Amino acid sequence: MLVAVAVAAPLLAPFDPTRQVGESLMAPSWSHPMGTDNIGRDLLSLVLYGTRASLAIGLCAALAALVIGGTIGALAGYRRGITEAVLMRLAELFQTLPVIIVVLFAIALFGSSFWLLIAAVALAIWPLEARLIYGQFINLREREFVAAAIVADLSTAHIVLREILPNALPPVIVQVALDASLAILIESGLGFLGLSDPNMISWGQLLFAAQDFLNAAWWMSVFPGLAICIAIIGLNLLADGLNEVVNPRAVRAAIGLAA
């Protein structure tokens, strides 16, 4: 549904979100259901458009983390030995760094832009994927069908990509959904600190501007905050649902939010 909102934002939004369409700090009314922000932009339109940036960052960062973490996890899990030791220690090293600090550091060094944000968030969350895939690979590599493939003299790439990976993916897909929600939270956090890319409309940015008007204009903080809540809860429910689909017999709980 969020995707639908993101795609349809231009149709749903009553105004151009970058335009000053009314007075500033107007309370919610029929013409501006969520009121206006501190420079007179329509908050409903801003929140709707914010869905795009937040979801794009969430999904892109989660997928990027999947690619990086997946490659490293697969290599470590399949190769073992030195490769395993080095790659997994590297993953652990990244895991010990607090996520938000890594991202803040990257932004302080390179400035803030959409792609850099994605890179920074991906950099911060890839070890989650790496560890998960690594665990799956260790487990699956000892299975008979892998031994059979090795005996059949299939290439390593074939064994990794065609034999093991499909079997390793189900729990990973669940993790991607959770990672996406984590990425949205990180972006909101950065936006709230005023460090997100100002050219993009995101929920965190809206909250940043709302900080000085908590008492004067509650709508500026409540609606973007609600949007973040809904997105995070939605993605977590999606992860639960996926978990049930891919692993219907599972009794144990889904992997929780790791940060």
Place this chain on the structure above:
Amino acid sequence: MFSHHVSRHPSSLTIGRRAFPGRAFARSLAVVSLLLGGGWMSARSAETPKPGGSVVIAMDPAGLSILNTELTSLSPALYIADIWADGLMARDGAGKRVPHVATSWTVSDDGKTYTFNLRKGLKWSDGQPFSSADVVFTLTQFAKYNTYLSKIVPLITKVEAPDDATVVIALSQPLAAALDLFDKENFPLMPKHIYEGTDIPTNPANRKPVGLGPFMFESWEQGRSLSFVRNPYYWDQPKPYLDKVLVALIPNAQQLLNALIQGEVDWVQLDFSQIQRAQEAAKNGKIKVIKIEINAPERSSLDFNMRRQPMSDVKVRQALFLATDRNRINADAYRGLAFPATSAIPEQFKELNDPSVNYDKLYPFDPQKAAALLDEAGYKMQDGKRFSVELTYIATSPFDAIAKSLAAQWKEVGVDVRLAGLDSQIWLDKVYRKNDFDISLISLTGRSDPTLGVDRSFICNDAHVPYTNPTGYCNRELDRIAAEAGASPTPQRRALYKQYEEIVARDLNEITLTNAPTYNAVATKFKNLDAQFDIAFNEHPNWAEAWLPEDAR
């Protein structure tokens, strides 16, 4: 309104009778009233001040690392310097000079020689004696580090102390703003016995200062608070009445006001986003909002990098001005409390600003005219867009809101704005050191005279000094007029500044968007606040005048 003032500055005031421009200028400002609102005036009576109690003032520390304002002009350091430091003269609420460490001063007929008569028997806050040698030392040793004194240093031919209580300064040519430069905000006095023979920028006293102000440094808890206690050697005994000034460091505008409303702190300088709420809260009578009527103008300004296309085209700059709704920016970013600037010379300088040059008439908000001018300059609309520019600013209030407003307004005429809201250090480096920007947004203080706060935006500048003309604009004619205006008596200055305003209005290397006043908020439990806030320009309360009744402690 001023008649009730306790005469805090005794009778020894014998300012030279010459028609020195600065003085005439100051006198002219005396018409404006000082204080805003509040029924507290009636509560004032002939009570005698009671010593004791303390005041908690709060501010955003914003990277505060040293307290010595000869070396830094960071706002929190300036707020704090009024507490511990003092100088030759100060200003009252009408902008008139009042004696502090100097009891009187004279200016020679040719405007080149300044003689200051100092108070006798003064002591520094560490008990060491103060003398004219300290003034000479401060001027000769600190001036090279002081942003504002750099204006006068090349003109000084002689600094002498004929006796312990007299200082004579001779200039090679008259400078209209010379007395402004020697006031306590620009020229706080520093102790020779602490700094002599040391490396001045690294002297520990920059963090543990010794001064002549009403309070003396006690402690500094980094990032949390500073504490100052009563200076027993203060020149204006029995002041100060309070025992202590605590400085709470709070980095957020809203939290600052919350702390004031809840009675946790007693004074803040208000951010514009908070003034309306402060006025609302003031209705309960526990706090009041004070507007500093004659303030150092805060000019929110746009600098165009004229080394780059399309900003190098004057029509583009004029078109962007026409496309800017300054009333809207005032209403949104300043909550209607500033006003659109009318020219390069701020309105606060009443004797110098010529109202015939008026940006409201020259560049009224007119998107159609702006679009036509951009067409004329060869930037036609293609797919709803003419060109892209980057607008860089410090990512805090009010710049965040101004930048987003400008982006929305310029989009209407087909100018696509990429916003680059940066950390202050990164922004400073980008704009002033590297000149790697398209358009930059900042608020600049006009201080107490155009030569101190305004010239820097327009005159030729090759140096990469922060907050000085980063646009690459250089007009020798304007430089000549600025220099002449700086050395002329007031009546001639106005005519020169009219030409100055006209040249800037035509060339627009920098657009002055708004001009903002200064608002303080203070707890009303203190007495004698009218005398405490009898200040102007860059001054802040020094807490020597206020006192606290016993039942309010």
